[in-house]
Amino acid sequence: MSRATTELPTVARAFLALPLPATLTTLRPDGTVHVTPVRFTFDAAAGLARVTTRARTRKARNVATGGPLARGALCQADGLRWITLEGRAEVSDDRTRVAEAVRRYTDRYRMVPPAPPDLVVIEITVERVLGLNL
Known part of the structure; x- marks a missing residue:
């Protein structure tokens, strides 16, 4: 599967709603990849994935x-099923955007995420979706 977010089949949207962790891949300034486990949310209507984290x-x-070339990829897997959301990434400390990320996280994972004073949200505007067995 490779398609725009607006074309996601119901089974893919249901899979993305499961309270599973994912890996987030970003690029370091030297161009090497950084992969870390995260919890995230996906807003299919807006085509936006969100990850809360500390600013540092x-x-x-x-x-x-x-900057404007920043990219991110989230990959959620469960057995032989997986889905990757790729796109332009942005980090924000805007209180409204962070609060929306926290609200969605709480809904998905049924718990409030950690709330350090330097909490920010990484938002990925999803441009490509890849998956298998969905």
């Missing part, structure tokens, strides 16, 4: 220093 984490710094 490597993943947040990678996105922040990447």
Whole structure:
């Protein structure tokens, strides 16, 4: 499967709603990849994936220093099923955007995420979706 987010089949949207972790891949300033496990949310209507994190984490710094060319990829897997959401990434400390990310996280994982004072949200505008066995 490779398609735009608006064309996601129901089974793919259902899979993305499961409270599973994923890996987030970002690029370091030297071009090497950084992969880390995360919890995330996906807003299919907006085509937006969100990850809350601390501002000083490597993943947040990678996105922040990447500027308008920053990219991110989230991959959620369960056995032989997987889906990857790829797109332009941006980090924000805007209170409204962070609050929306926290609200969606709480809905998905049935728990409030950690709330350090430097909480930010990484938003990935999904441009490509890849998957298998969905």
